[in-house]
Amino acid sequence: MVYGNEPAGEEWPMFRGNPGLSGVAGTTLPADPQLLWTFQAEQGIESAPAIFGNTVFITALDGQLYALNGRDGSLKWKYAAAGEIKSSPTFYRQQVFFGDESGLFHAVDAHSGKKRWTFASDGEIISSANVSGDRVIFGSYDQFLYCLSVADGRELWRLETGNYVHSSPAISGSDAVIAGCDGVLRMIDIASGVERHALPVGSYVAASTAIHDGRAYFGTFDNQVLCVDLAEARQVWVYEHPKRQFPFYASAAVSGKLAVIAGRDKLVHALDTRTGEARWTFPLKTRIDASPVICGGRVYLGTRSGEMMALDLESGEAVWEYPTGSVINASAGIGEGKLVVGGEDGMVFCFGKK
Numbered sequence: 001m002v003y004g005n006e007p008a009g010e011e012w013p014m015f016r017g018n019p020g021l022s023g024v025a026g027t028t029l030p031a032d033p034q035l036l037w038t039f040q041a042e043q044g045i046e047s048a049p050a051i052f053g054n055t056v057f058i059t060a061l062d063g064q065l066y067a068l069n070g071r072d073g074s075l076k077w078k079y080a081a082a083g084e085i086k087s088s089p090t091f092y093r094q095q096v097f098f099g100d101e102s103g104l105f106h107a108v109d110a111h112s113g114k115k116r117w118t119f120a121s122d123g124e125i126i127s128s129a130n131v132s133g134d135r136v137i138f139g140s141y142d143q144f145l146y147c148l149s150v151a152d153g154r155e156l157w158r159l160e161t162g163n164y165v166h167s168s169p170a171i172s173g174s175d176a177v178i179a180g181c182d183g184v185l186r187m188i189d190i191a192s193g194v195e196r197h198a199l200p201v202g203s204y205v206a207a208s209t210a211i212h213d214g215r216a217y218f219g220t221f222d223n224q225v226l227c228v229d230l231a232e233a234r235q236v237w238v239y240e241h242p243k244r245q246f247p248f249y250a251s252a253a254v255s256g257k258l259a260v261i262a263g264r265d266k267l268v269h270a271l272d273t274r275t276g277e278a279r280w281t282f283p284l285k286t287r288i289d290a291s292p293v294i295c296g297g298r299v300y301l302g303t304r305s306g307e308m309m310a311l312d313l314e315s316g317e318a319v320w321e322y323p324t325g326s327v328i329n330a331s332a333g334i335g336e337g338k339l340v341v342g343g344e345d346g347m348v349f350c351f352g353k354k
Helices: none
Strands: 034-040 050-052 055-059 064-069 075-080 090-092 095-099 104-109 115-120 130-132 135-139 144-149 155-160 170-172 175-179 184-189 195-200 210-212 215-219 224-229 234-240 253-255 258-262 267-272 278-283 293-295 298-302 307-312 318-323 333-335 338-342 347-352
Touching: 050 090, 050 333, 055 338, 055 347, 064 095, 090 130, 095 135, 130 170, 144 175, 170 210, 175 215, 210 253, 215 258, 224 258, 253 293, 267 298, 293 333
Parallel strands: none
Antiparallel strands: 034 347, 050 055, 055 064, 064 075, 090 095, 095 104, 104 115, 130 135, 135 144, 144 155, 170 175, 175 184, 184 195, 210 215, 215 224, 224 234, 253 258, 258 267, 267 278, 293 298, 298 307, 307 318, 333 338, 338 347
């Protein structure tokens, strides 16, 4: 089975919504989403939320994991980590997983907010966790990709790379798929930790791969977006804007015939998944580091100029906008009929139907 073809369900349990990191929501939003509630964290937010069971889990630079009531934004509990948190929380089997700046990886009880277990790596953890069966997988700035037991945090294997592991691993069938700061796309057997393929991509990669129909889509710091066939471990196409030469930091969202990615070139690009040709581009006021999310024929993303906005997936026209007043570097989560996003000032916004 290849993950990433299916959108997330009503929930949004992890960064990019599903194990394939495709960035596609399975819930619906109203045509004109209204602000339902806000919550103020003590410091800024650079991570995406997880939404599950009418609870919003979100991490912040104040070193706290917050569990918020999805109905009104009230605080259920908070859990203190050992440092700043830039990784997004992952909800799985009644636990919440994330890593912090000190290199500590945490498993927290989703109901009580109490620590289940921790695991110490030797570098900052920005990579968000992914899960497969009884295993949780993440990367660290100590240049290793780790696989731990979900139940007790026991290390099952680790794989050394050639540089920081910044991005989050995607899962495609029995493989973990990750492109790293060493400029290599790797496919690793989850059961054994054996590297099956290592494909040089020619540039530093901070974005996570989005998987759809057996292909991986991701942008690089060398101004390119790549499509790779995973079964054959070969590059299918490469896209590069003819005039604007800026890095891609955000991860792509892929649905059907379109891969949508935002760049530091102040553009949103919608690319044909078969050919890599641009179907449309949309100009923005500032560079974009937030990863877009596809939901119900629209593309949602936050901007550094403070807008939360939606574009029509087919035409690229702007169809909704809300001025938050906060710089948004974090990616949104869309689940259970709600869109949730955090700002650089620590404000959490929840939109939906009143």
